[in-house]
Amino acid sequence: MIVEVINTGSELLLGNTVNTHLAFLGQELFPLGLRIARQVTVPDGEEIRDALVEALARADIILVTGGLGPTTDDITREITAELLHLPLIEDQATWTAIQERFARRGFEMTARNRRQAQAPQGSTVLANPNGTAPGLYLRHAEGGVTRHLFLIPGPPRELRPMFQDTIAPILKQLTAGHTPLLSRRWLVIGLGESKVESIIGEALLAIPGLELGYCARPGAVEVRCIGSSAALAAAEAIITEKLPTQVAGEGGASLEEVVVHRLTALGKTLAAAESCTGGNLANKITNIPGASAIFLAGFVTYSNESKTRALGVPAELIAQHGAVSDPVARAMAEGALDRASADFALATTGVAGPGGGTPDKPVGTVFIALAIRGAATRVSRHSFPTDRATFKDLTVQTALDVLRAVLA
Amino acid sequence: MIVEVINTGSELLLGNTVNTHLAFLGQELFPLGLRIARQVTVPDGEEIRDALVEALARADIILVTGGLGPTTDDITREITAELLHLPLIEDQATWTAIQERFARRGFEMTARNRRQAQAPQGSTVLANPNGTAPGLYLRHAEGGVTRHLFLIPGPPRELRPMFQDTIAPILKQLTAGHTPLLSRRWLVIGLGESKVESIIGEALLAIPGLELGYCARPGAVEVRCIGSSAALAAAEAIITEKLPTQVAGEGGASLEEVVVHRLTALGKTLAAAESCTGGNLANKITNIPGASAIFLAGFVTYSNESKTRALGVPAELIAQHGAVSDPVARAMAEGALDRASADFALATTGVAGPGGGTPDKPVGTVFIALAIRGAATRVSRHSFPTDRATFKDLTVQTALDVLRAVLA
Numbered sequence: 001m002i003v004e005v006i007n008t009g010s011e012l013l014l015g016n017t018v019n020t021h022l023a024f025l026g027q028e029l030f031p032l033g034l035r036i037a038r039q040v041t042v043p044d045g046e047e048i049r050d051a052l053v054e055a056l057a058r059a060d061i062i063l064v065t066g067g068l069g070p071t072t073d074d075i076t077r078e079i080t081a082e083l084l085h086l087p088l089i090e091d092q093a094t095w096t097a098i099q100e101r102f103a104r105r106g107f108e109m110t111a112r113n114r115r116q117a118q119a120p121q122g123s124t125v126l127a128n129p130n131g132t133a134p135g136l137y138l139r140h141a142e143g144g145v146t147r148h149l150f151l152i153p154g155p156p157r158e159l160r161p162m163f164q165d166t167i168a169p170i171l172k173q174l175t176a177g178h179t180p181l182l183s184r185r186w187l188v189i190g191l192g193e194s195k196v197e198s199i200i201g202e203a204l205l206a207i208p209g210l211e212l213g214y215c216a217r218p219g220a221v222e223v224r225c226i227g228s229s230a231a232l233a234a235a236e237a238i239i240t241e242k243l244p245t246q247v248a249g250e251g252g253a254s255l256e257e258v259v260v261h262r263l264t265a266l267g268k269t270l271a272a273a274e275s276c277t278g279g280n281l282a283n284k285i286t287n288i289p290g291a292s293a294i295f296l297a298g299f300v301t302y303s304n305e306s307k308t309r310a311l312g313v314p315a316e317l318i319a320q321h322g323a324v325s326d327p328v329a330r331a332m333a334e335g336a337l338d339r340a341s342a343d344f345a346l347a348t349t350g351v352a353g354p355g356g357g358t359p360d361k362p363v364g365t366v367f368i369a370l371a372i373r374g375a376a377t378r379v380s381r382h383s384f385p386t387d388r389a390t391f392k393d394l395t396v397q398t399a400l401d402v403l404r405a406v407l408a
Numbered sequence: 409m410i411v412e413v414i415n416t417g418s419e420l421l422l423g424n425t426v427n428t429h430l431a432f433l434g435q436e437l438f439p440l441g442l443r444i445a446r447q448v449t450v451p452d453g454e455e456i457r458d459a460l461v462e463a464l465a466r467a468d469i470i471l472v473t474g475g476l477g478p479t480t481d482d483i484t485r486e487i488t489a490e491l492l493h494l495p496l497i498e499d500q501a502t503w504t505a506i507q508e509r510f511a512r513r514g515f516e517m518t519a520r521n522r523r524q525a526q527a528p529q530g531s532t533v534l535a536n537p538n539g540t541a542p543g544l545y546l547r548h549a550e551g552g553v554t555r556h557l558f559l560i561p562g563p564p565r566e567l568r569p570m571f572q573d574t575i576a577p578i579l580k581q582l583t584a585g586h587t588p589l590l591s592r593r594w595l596v597i598g599l600g601e602s603k604v605e606s607i608i609g610e611a612l613l614a615i616p617g618l619e620l621g622y623c624a625r626p627g628a629v630e631v632r633c634i635g636s637s638a639a640l641a642a643a644e645a646i647i648t649e650k651l652p653t654q655v656a657g658e659g660g661a662s663l664e665e666v667v668v669h670r671l672t673a674l675g676k677t678l679a680a681a682e683s684c685t686g687g688n689l690a691n692k693i694t695n696i697p698g699a700s701a702i703f704l705a706g707f708v709t710y711s712n713e714s715k716t717r718a719l720g721v722p723a724e725l726i727a728q729h730g731a732v733s734d735p736v737a738r739a740m741a742e743g744a745l746d747r748a749s750a751d752f753a754l755a756t757t758g759v760a761g762p763g764g765g766t767p768d769k770p771v772g773t774v775f776i777a778l779a780i781r782g783a784a785t786r787v788s789r790h791s792f793p794t795d796r797a798t799f800k801d802l803t804v805q806t807a808l809d810v811l812r813a814v815l816a
């Protein structure tokens with residue numbers, strides 16, 4: 001079955017909002033044996049019509065996100081009804097639920113909210129416990145083919161539970177009897193994309209029915225294989241044989257997952273002392289379920305004084321070498337190791353920019369230190385002259401890889 | 409001029425990677441007077457052809473991302489050349505640059521890398537200082553119309569500088585003489601989307617040439633206006649008159665920007681004590697340039713012991729009430745205020761899940777505390793029963809809004 005996704009919303013095309021729906025839906029659909037063949041983003045308004053007409057001509061399952069809100073720019077419901085020649089009829093249960101929701105939250109209703117209770121005739125209303133706009137499921141039969149059209153509200157905290165609780169069960173019925181393919185990803189560190197392919201590509205392509213992809217990541221190459229469980233087992237054997245030391249993460253694990261899982265397996269603990277990454281390292285680590293077993297404490301020591309007070313970095317050391325320096329990174333890591341009683345401590349200090357650069361230490365300069373209980377502290381200097389957010393991400397990736405290499 | 413974006417990459421449709429290119433390009437194009445009319449994502453491989461054919465029939469400017477790497481699944485260059493009937497010719501400067509790059513990084517070259525030096529005849533090669541694949545710019549004249557086609561490498565740290573340094577100047581020439589529209593966004597807190605529209609919608613729609621949009625955000629509604637500077641000034645007058653206390657951020661400022669800017673204006677400082685948000689709060693704040701002027705220190709106290717050691721939360725308090733409790737949130741905030749000598753301190757403690765819930769405090773329960781120098785600490789309890797990452801984001805948004813309300 002061919003699946004297409006239509007994301008509506010001018011904010012996506014203006015760049016005010018990053019589209020996280022596509023990745024969410026792609027991840028959720030795959031285990032159901034479904035893959036998105038094409039995704040399109042259109043602005044709010046009449047352009048939704050063209051995208052719907054095109055998708056209806058190609059796809060069996062169409063997921064449309066957004067445009068179900070109460071405001072005048074939300075017209076997905078109306079355009080769909082018009083296109084399929086279905087009258088809009090008020091759904092009593094929805095109207096009651098909307099009224100109750102407003103009463104519960106103490107928000108004032110307006111006439112516009114009543115529009116959200118309307119549903120194209122014959123559609124199935126998908127309850128939305130997290131917002132006013134229900135989802136809608138329409139079966140559209142034309143020329144002997146039935147298309148399955150889902151209209152889903154745009155806010156992620158409404159869309160996600162609605163997909164998992166209501167839409168996924170419907171899709172499961174539609175795909176009953178299919179054997180879904182499996183997907184696995186491996187993160188390869190320290191080799192270029194072309195080199196990775198030259199080592200494993202030919203052998204992997206010889207596996208019948210295996211789909212192979214490569215994706216360059218910061219400091220790593222992700223190898224993606226899709227196929228039957230037998231094909232994936234064959235791929236795994238080849239990858240672990242031919243790249244014995246370079247595979248950091250299996251199953252598409254991120255570096256932070258690899259680090260959390262290795263530390264958990266070893267029964268070791270971690271602390272973080274962050275200046276320039278400002279909590280990004282701790283945040284990435286604590287995104288991993290189970291991180292509380294290994295992550296003891298993070299110190300975001302943005303000011304010089306806090307480096308001294310929270311981590312015991314001598315003020316003279318900062319005065320002498322500057323906060324962005326090898327000795328201060330070292331003292332931060334050792335301070336965090338000590339204060340948190342951890343087995344490992346990572347520290348970052350650098351110039352994220354846009355301000356703060358000097359000829360000696362231009363914007364992008366960063367020192368990463370790893371303190372290890374019972375072993376010498378390691379410090380490395382790097383340069384990531386880029387925008388502030390990318391700088392923080394690259395620094396965190398590099399710090400995680402420094403630790404990974406030690407844990408390997 | 410009509411702009412379309414084609415993002416290639418199976419990883420985007422499988423959900424392994426979030427598409428951040430679209431938002432980046434949308435933000436960069438707007439000040440040039442250009443808006444993206446439509447965006448499509450297709451998998452690696454032959455599907456790029458259909459998307460290109462369709463875009464060439466509709467758009468004046470087409471930006472294609474991805475598929476320029478050295479591996480066998482990267483064929484954007486080849487498909488484009490074939491579609492436009494252009495032979496591929498090796499570009500000597502590119503080949504030299506690739507060889508130098510490999511030598512500099514100590515990476516081994518493979519035969520595949522030489523493919524990346526090929527360019528369709530007549531195209532302009534766009535240098536890539538951050539990777540091996542250059543970008544390509546093709547002018548395609550057909551039926552008296554010239555289409556401008558840009559092929560851009562997929563890794564964000566290659567795409568972003570290439571767009572800003574090389575492509576934007578070309579687009580500026582193409583759009584010379586146009587007067588770009590302006591965009592402004594306001595974040596409205598504490599009112600539903602329909603209520604916001606009922607207050608300001610009619611008056612805003614009466615402004616000639618103003619384009620109006622609403623977007624529901626966690627705990628807020630974003631109002632977006634696009635138009636001439638006169639239209640935007642009129643919109644601002646209406647919004648600030650009709651929503652005098654509810655507008656948190658102007659110009660599309662995020663809550664963290666609002667908080668950083670208010671604290672900077674007031675000359676006040678902030679500390680953070682995070683348990684369940686694990687550094688996400690500090691990370692959001694330190695994403696804002698200039699945050700170092702107001703953010704002194706963050707304490708990511710994930711373990712109970714670290715709450716005691718880093719923040720001075722009495723161990724008995726944790727034993728008696730549990731780490732996720734009103735008294736512990738309060739003690740964390742007050743401990744951070746004290747240890748960092750800050751004017752304000754925010755603390756979070758909750759159950760992010762998936763594990764760790766109890767009947768009393770199910771997954772999603774969170775306490776947020778705000779300690780204020782010279783005033784009483786405020787603690788509030790919330791419930792965000794959702795996935796781990798969304799839970800962390802909603803908690804941070806709510807904490808920032810607690811502070812914003814005090815600073816207003």
